[in-house]
Amino acid sequence: MSLYRTELRRLAKRRFTRYMTLLGLVVLAAVVVGVFFTNHKIDAGQRAKAEREAQQQYEFQVRDSERARVECEQAKTAGTPTDGRYPDDCSMITAPPREEIRAEWYLPSTFNFRETFDETLIPFAAILALVGFVIGASFVGAEWSTGGMMNLLLWRPKRLTVLLTKLAALLTGILAVTLPAAVLWFAGFWGVATFRGTTEKVTSGVMQSAILTGVRGVVLVLVLTTIGFALASLGRHTAMALGGVVAVMVVGQFGLGILLSMANVKFAEAWLLPTYALAWMTKTVTLQDWNSCNATFFGECKPATMDITWQQSSVLFSVGLVVILGAAVWAMRRRDIS
Numbered sequence: 001m002s003l004y005r006t007e008l009r010r011l012a013k014r015r016f017t018r019y020m021t022l023l024g025l026v027v028l029a030a031v032v033v034g035v036f037f038t039n040h041k042i043d044a045g046q047r048a049k050a051e052r053e054a055q056q057q058y059e060f061q062v063r064d065s066e067r068a069r070v071e072c073e074q075a076k077t078a079g080t081p082t083d084g085r086y087p088d089d090c091s092m093i094t095a096p097p098r099e100e101i102r103a104e105w106y107l108p109s110t111f112n113f114r115e116t117f118d119e120t121l122i123p124f125a126a127i128l129a130l131v132g133f134v135i136g137a138s139f140v141g142a143e144w145s146t147g148g149m150m151n152l153l154l155w156r157p158k159r160l161t162v163l164l165t166k167l168a169a170l171l172t173g174i175l176a177v178t179l180p181a182a183v184l185w186f187a188g189f190w191g192v193a194t195f196r197g198t199t200e201k202v203t204s205g206v207m208q209s210a211i212l213t214g215v216r217g218v219v220l221v222l223v224l225t226t227i228g229f230a231l232a233s234l235g236r237h238t239a240m241a242l243g244g245v246v247a248v249m250v251v252g253q254f255g256l257g258i259l260l261s262m263a264n265v266k267f268a269e270a271w272l273l274p275t276y277a278l279a280w281m282t283k284t285v286t287l288q289d290w291n292s293c294n295a296t297f298f299g300e301c302k303p304a305t306m307d308i309t310w311q312q313s314s315v316l317f318s319v320g321l322v323v324i325l326g327a328a329v330w331a332m333r334r335r336d337i338s
Helices: 005-011 015-037 044-078 111-144 148-155 159-196 206-234 236-261 273-280 310-334
Strands: 284-295 301-309
Touching: 005 159, 015 310, 044 236, 044 273, 111 148, 111 159, 111 273, 148 159, 159 206, 159 284, 206 273, 206 310, 236 310, 273 284, 273 301, 273 310, 301 310
Parallel strands: none
Antiparallel strands: 284 301
């Protein structure tokens, strides 16, 4: 009997795998349903109403600025202290230009597929990556803690073949869930945009960008699944992977973030793993340091910036994956199995 097919069957038969997968899919479905009911299709009547509200707000600003200017002039004439409420020149108190008060501010929320769909792929990848990590850790961790791994090695004594075959079966199973879920995710949000938003200006370039972002999301899911599997194998228990994540993310990342913030370290977010995960999905994350001032010819003060790119993220994740998986393989080969 093929070891690969056996591991695939065992993965599919595990109740934990089924429940975690179902939970992840339910959460994804809840996100789509929530977005559907919190967005609206914008029609001509709503746009006209928003224009009227914008005009009313502009007229209110005009009246309010005129009242403030009169009060300012009266205070200046009477010599009454203003406590900094008014400028030295009362003529500076004016209403904002009409074009700055936009009708879009008064429209209900609507789902624009072109502008928003890529952003929805971030929670999609995050949820499935968490599911994959936990399933991967449990899949091999349970084998170690129950003694199943030792029994299996009596039947198939090639350690590395057994471990890597388990990993291949795991990744196949995760991929078999992730790809259809991605298709349904796309279809769900296309439906949201059709009935509760707009699909205007969705060109082939937009679709290509969405597909590439989705591919990066799938890769992120597979990488985190592998890391969960490797950590549990390295520690011979599911708790090793889960405890490692708690230690790294809660203690390490949260504590490190607080420490760097207290020390006023420049671009502190560049030391945090979530920044690189976000950069991987969005291609670029621009960090800003408001403690630094880059003066312009117009007297503006602009913060110093630093770009974290998906290429940098790929290097970091690749190194981490190689180190963790390599350690698990080395431990499988060198340690006593008993």
